Amino acid sequence: MRKPENLILIIGALLLLVIMPLMNAYGTAGSPLHVSDYTINLWGKYLSYALLAISVNLLWGYTGLLSLGQCLFFSLGGYALGMHLMLKIGKLGQFYKAGNNPLELPDFMVFMGKTELPGHWIPFHNFWFAALMVFVVPGMVAFLFGWLAFRSRIKGVYFSILTQALTYAASLLFFQNKFTFGGNNGLTDFKTLLGADLNAADVRRNLYIATVILLFTVLLLVKWLLGTKFGKVQKAIRDSENRVLFSGYATTTFKLFIFVLCAVIAGAAGALYVPQVGIINPSEMTPDKSLEAVVWVAVGGRGTLLGPVYGAIFVNALKSWATTAYPDYWLIILGGLFVLAVLFTPNGMAGLPQQIKDIIAWFKRRAANRHAEAAAATPA
Amino acid sequence: MIKSYLVKAALTLCVAAATLAPQVRAADTVKVGVLHSLSGTMAISETSLRDVLLFAFDEINKSGGVLGKQIEPVVVDGASNWPLFAEKAKQLLEVDKTAVTFGCWTSVSRKSVLPVYEKNNGLLFYAVQYEGEELSKNIFYTAEAVNQQATPAVDYLLAEGKKKFYLLGSDYVYPQTTNLVLLEYLLSKGVPLANIGGGLSKDSDGKVISAGKYTPFGHTDYQQIVAEIKKFAASGDACVVSTLNGDTNVPFFKEYAAAGLTAEDCPVVSFSISEDEFRGLPADQLVGQLGCWTYFQSIQSPANKKFITNFTDWLKTTEVPGIQKEGRVTCSPMVLSYDGVYLWKAAVEKAKSFDVDKVRTVLESGTISFSGPGGKVTMQKNHHLTKNVYIGETTKDGQFKILKSFNNVVGEPFLKGTFKASDGKPAAAKKKKKG
Numbered sequence: 001m002r003k004p005e006n007l008i009l010i011i012g013a014l015l016l017l018v019i020m021p022l023m024n025a026y027g028t029a030g031s032p033l034h035v036s037d038y039t040i041n042l043w044g045k046y047l048s049y050a051l052l053a054i055s056v057n058l059l060w061g062y063t064g065l066l067s068l069g070q071c072l073f074f075s076l077g078g079y080a081l082g083m084h085l086m087l088k089i090g091k092l093g094q095f096y097k098a099g100n101n102p103l104e105l106p107d108f109m110v111f112m113g114k115t116e117l118p119g120h121w122i123p124f125h126n127f128w129f130a131a132l133m134v135f136v137v138p139g140m141v142a143f144l145f146g147w148l149a150f151r152s153r154i155k156g157v158y159f160s161i162l163t164q165a166l167t168y169a170a171s172l173l174f175f176q177n178k179f180t181f182g183g184n185n186g187l188t189d190f191k192t193l194l195g196a197d198l199n200a201a202d203v204r205r206n207l208y209i210a211t212v213i214l215l216f217t218v219l220l221l222v223k224w225l226l227g228t229k230f231g232k233v234q235k236a237i238r239d240s241e242n243r244v245l246f247s248g249y250a251t252t253t254f255k256l257f258i259f260v261l262c263a264v265i266a267g268a269a270g271a272l273y274v275p276q277v278g279i280i281n282p283s284e285m286t287p288d289k290s291l292e293a294v295v296w297v298a299v300g301g302r303g304t305l306l307g308p309v310y311g312a313i314f315v316n317a318l319k320s321w322a323t324t325a326y327p328d329y330w331l332i333i334l335g336g337l338f339v340l341a342v343l344f345t346p347n348g349m350a351g352l353p354q355q356i357k358d359i360i361a362w363f364k365r366r367a368a369n370r371h372a373e374a375a376a377a378t379p380a
Numbered sequence: 381m382i383k384s385y386l387v388k389a390a391l392t393l394c395v396a397a398a399t400l401a402p403q404v405r406a407a408d409t410v411k412v413g414v415l416h417s418l419s420g421t422m423a424i425s426e427t428s429l430r431d432v433l434l435f436a437f438d439e440i441n442k443s444g445g446v447l448g449k450q451i452e453p454v455v456v457d458g459a460s461n462w463p464l465f466a467e468k469a470k471q472l473l474e475v476d477k478t479a480v481t482f483g484c485w486t487s488v489s490r491k492s493v494l495p496v497y498e499k500n501n502g503l504l505f506y507a508v509q510y511e512g513e514e515l516s517k518n519i520f521y522t523a524e525a526v527n528q529q530a531t532p533a534v535d536y537l538l539a540e541g542k543k544k545f546y547l548l549g550s551d552y553v554y555p556q557t558t559n560l561v562l563l564e565y566l567l568s569k570g571v572p573l574a575n576i577g578g579g580l581s582k583d584s585d586g587k588v589i590s591a592g593k594y595t596p597f598g599h600t601d602y603q604q605i606v607a608e609i610k611k612f613a614a615s616g617d618a619c620v621v622s623t624l625n626g627d628t629n630v631p632f633f634k635e636y637a638a639a640g641l642t643a644e645d646c647p648v649v650s651f652s653i654s655e656d657e658f659r660g661l662p663a664d665q666l667v668g669q670l671g672c673w674t675y676f677q678s679i680q681s682p683a684n685k686k687f688i689t690n691f692t693d694w695l696k697t698t699e700v701p702g703i704q705k706e707g708r709v710t711c712s713p714m715v716l717s718y719d720g721v722y723l724w725k726a727a728v729e730k731a732k733s734f735d736v737d738k739v740r741t742v743l744e745s746g747t748i749s750f751s752g753p754g755g756k757v758t759m760q761k762n763h764h765l766t767k768n769v770y771i772g773e774t775t776k777d778g779q780f781k782i783l784k785s786f787n788n789v790v791g792e793p794f795l796k797g798t799f800k801a802s803d804g805k806p807a808a809a810k811k812k813k814k815g
């Protein structure tokens with residue numbers, strides 16, 4: 001599409017995938033060439049948020065479907081892997097060590113008086129089953145919801161409200177302790193993933209690398225998809241769905257496909273997020289989290305390939321910084337930024353260079369006009 | 381093209397600067413973390429703890445600091461966002477390298493940071509009443525354990541001649557666990573199952589595994605529940621044990637008063653309403669209802685008077701932005717935070733080191749005490765405190781009139797299964813002298 005985009009992709013991949021991990025693994029602590037484990041872990045979190053933002057953008061920016069419930073799929077992916085991690089705590093659990101949990105149930109179940117593992121938890125002992133569910137569960141939920149919504153021609157703001165209601169309902173369900181997913185506390189205190197200690201520096205680094213690889217794979221996939229005929233139909237749906245419909249395209253199928261694809265991307269992002277952050281609970285499903293993801297996309301640049309990535313990294317980095325530097329005022333800083341971004345940068349951060357260019361061009365033009373006027377005003 | 385790259389570079393630098401800058405430290409200070417929500421839904425409660433911690437640090441710094449070092453607080457905002465709590469804990473331990481952290485309010489925030497403290501061998505002091513069933517070697521719980529709040533309250537009510545207990549709570553882990561323990565405790569005291577209200581949940585074999593009525597956070601419709609309580613309380617010897625959280629207390633007590641129920645007919649003992657929460661509640665509707673904490677502002681002791689005066693004076697003069705100066709009260713979580721700071725200071729001074737392992741050994745030795753505003757507290761080997769417990773009745777001005785006190789109650793986190801019905805006596809973990 002545009003050349004700078006390719007260059008940024010290459011530089012970004014080099015920086016995030018090669019240079020940062022190398023600086024983390026081989027830099028001596030304290031030197032300016034060292035990237036700390038903390039930073040790697042933090043960026044792992046930012047980049048899984050970036051993946052979530054890409055899925056929001058693919059729906060909103062390219063298909064015109066504003067999903068206000070994208071965090072539901074993110075959380076479902078997280079829960080699917082979280083369940084496996086929970087079961088793998090096994091003998092390291094506090095109640096097992098205390099000798100009153102011979103079945104190695106997750107601690108919260110012992111807590112709630114459960115004496116056996118609920119049936120739907122059992123297959124999650126197997127990593128590959130859990131990994132599959134990371135994609136299948138969000139995909140299925142999205143398929144069912146999308147099928148019902150799109151078939152009934154629910155669009156625009158009604159679609160947005162419904163997605164928000166969906167994620168809210170899910171959060172209420174997961175908040176209930178009886179629902180066997182840990183209630184308000186959710187799943188936490190994970191110990192190992194595939195036998196590797198989740199707190200070890202190299203495991204954290206590998207999780208970070210996995211996130212970067214998935215991020216760039218998804219970016220390339222989106223870039224490719226947008227170039228295909230499918231991508232053109234997608235944008236056409238965004239701009240005028242009725243026309244596409246009357247031209248003989250089954251828009252429902254297109255929308256359903258993209259909705260499910262985005263749910264799967266969000267689910268995978270959630271699965272990478274959970275082991276790096278160490279907790280998943282229903283507050284991740286509340287509507288404000290999904291709204292936050294929409295804000296990242298708006299700040300970064302809706303309908304641009306890299307905008308959501310910029311937005312997610314920028315806003316979250318700002319949040320990390322401001323919650324320490326200005327703990328009392330950071331919400332005001334963040335809020336002010338959003339207002340400014342919406343008012344003055346319609347294309348977000350990704351559109352900023354072009355906007356600056358335009359402004360410079362405008363000044364130049366004005367200067368040239370003045371010059372011409374001045375020249376015309378001077379009598380020959 | 382170049383500009384986008386610059387934006388990216390600037391961004392990276394910005395993050396790098398933010399993460400590296402705090403590493404510069406003066407030699408004669410020690411960094412201490414404060415990890416509370418200063419924004420979001422929990423801010424209303426947690427901000428008070430931040431304030432009292434900063435007050436304690438200033439007080440200590442004025443009298444020479446800890447081991448000759450001035451305390452340098454690192455205040456971060458967990459923003460009522462649990463993954464952010466974990467991130468901030470990592471930052472405090474891995475970047476700022478704080479010697480100790482005082483923080484967390486909700487159980488979920490503590491659960492979220494626990495693995496971080498265990499991995500980095502950090503030290504966290506936790507000051508808010510909680511459900512127990514946890515004992516991390518890296519956390520010291522100055523909080524009330526269930527046997528320092530719920531079971532003394534039940535003892536009091538039994539002594540008052542109450543025979544029926546209705547268990548009501550918000551649906552999260554603290555009420556659920558408290559009620560599980562209370563169920564066992566009540567049975568051990570000879571209260572029959574039929575006299576325990578709120579509903580029982582049974583497993584597939586018909587064995588009772590849990591009790592109590594639970595409503596979601598932010599629940600507003602208590603009509604049906606209050607009607608049920610009214611029926612339950614018709615015999616005149618019933619009471620309600622409430623672990624309802626925050627805002628939901630408003631519609632509950634409104635409905636309770638509207639149904640004609642009073643503290644005389646059927647008192648409600650609440651474990652989540654302290655003086656600080658009263659600031660947001662209609663106090664006149666709660667007059668006569670009961671509370672149970674290890675500190676009340678109304679305690680008449682020289683230590684408490686001094687504490688309140690000093691804190692009020694400090695509020696007037698402090699220049700920390702964002703601190704509310706008017707209409708402030710003190711409450712149990714605040715005092716337990718304050719006690720925690722002094723216990724840590726005493727332990728550091730005895731260990732002559734800020735090293736976490738050494739400080740922990742001293743704290744676990746059972747010799748570290750502090751005579752705080754709520755009376756003397758002593759850190760036990762099991763990371764919980766021995767302290768006084770008070771039962772109070774709420775008054776019109778949002779304070780508590782103390783009705784009874786239990787002295788030197790030993791905090792015990794693992795209570796489930798310790799109360800046996802067979803001998804009719806409470807088993808281990810119950811050493812109580814009436815005061």
